[in-house]
Amino acid sequence: MSKRVTTLTRPSTSRVRGAVLAAGLGASMVLGAGAAFASGTTGTVALTSATTADAVAKQASAQSKAAVDAKKSAAEQADTAKKAAAAKQAAAKKNAASWQVPVKHYTLSATYGTGGDRWAHKHSGQDFAVPIGTPVHAAHTGTVVKTGPNGGGDGPAYGNAIVIKHANGKFTQYAHLSKIDVRIGQTVKTGQEIGLSGNTGNSSGPHLHFEVRTTANYGSAINPVSFLRAVHVSV
Incomplete structure (x- = not known):
C-alpha cells in the first residue's frame, strides 16, 4: 500500500507583499474616510x-x-x-x-348789574373812579362809530361819550368824559388816548363809565369785567 505524500507550498514573496500592500491601502482608506468625516x-x-x-x-x-x-x-x-x-x-x-383797562390808577365803584335810583334800569357798565382829567385809553384797536355830547346819541345821562367798534364784533363805550380827542370814522389802536375823564351827564362824581356792547347802541351791554377777564385782562 502506497503512502500519499502532501506537499505544502509556501506562498511566494510577491504574493505576501501584495497582501500586505492591499491591507495597508484598506486601512488608509478607512482612516482617510474617518478623517474626512471628522x-x-x-x-x-x-x-x-x-x-x-x-x-x-x-x-x-x-x-x-x-x-x-x-x-x-x-x-x-x-x-x-x-x-x-x-x-x-x-x-x-x-x-x-x-386788550387793556381804559384807565390807570383807579378805584372800582358801581359795577355791572347794580340797581339803584341813579339808573332807569340796572347799571350797564363798570365805573372806574378817577380824578377829572385822567387820560382815557382805547381798550382795544377799532374804529370810532359814535362820539360827542348826549352820549354820542345814546342819551344825556352819559354826558360826553365815545363808542368804538372792534374786529371781534364787540363795541366799547367810554362816558362822562370832560374832553373827547377822536372823531367818527377814526381808527384807534389799543392804549391810544381818546379823551379825558370827567363828570358830565348823570354822574354822582368824577369817574369813567365803561361798557362792552354787542351793538353800538344802548341796551346791548354785557358784563365788561367778565369780558376783560375772558381776554386775560384783570380788573
Whole structure:
C-alpha cells in the first residue's frame, strides 16, 4: 500500500507583499474616510456657531436701535409739547396785550348789574373812579362809530361819550368824559388816548363809565369785567 505524500507550498514573496500592500491601502482608506468625516463635522459645528452668533448680534443691534428710536420719539414728543405750551402762553400774552383797562390808577365803584335810583334800569357798565382829567385809553384797536355830547346819541345821562367798534364784533363805550380827542370814522389802536375823564351827564362824581356792547347802541351791554377777564385782562 502506497503512502500519499502532501506537499505544502509556501506562498511566494510577491504574493505576501501584495497582501500586505492591499491591507495597508484598506486601512488608509478607512482612516482617510474617518478623517474626512471628522473634518466635515467640525466644519458644520463651526458654521452653526457662526450663524447663531450672527443672529444674536443682529437681534442685539435691532433692540439697541429700537431703544434709541423710542428715546428719540419720547424726546420729540416732549419737545413738541413744550413748544405747544410756549406757543399757547405766547398767544395768551399777545391776546392780553391786545386788550387793556381804559384807565390807570383807579378805584372800582358801581359795577355791572347794580340797581339803584341813579339808573332807569340796572347799571350797564363798570365805573372806574378817577380824578377829572385822567387820560382815557382805547381798550382795544377799532374804529370810532359814535362820539360827542348826549352820549354820542345814546342819551344825556352819559354826558360826553365815545363808542368804538372792534374786529371781534364787540363795541366799547367810554362816558362822562370832560374832553373827547377822536372823531367818527377814526381808527384807534389799543392804549391810544381818546379823551379825558370827567363828570358830565348823570354822574354822582368824577369817574369813567365803561361798557362792552354787542351793538353800538344802548341796551346791548354785557358784563365788561367778565369780558376783560375772558381776554386775560384783570380788573
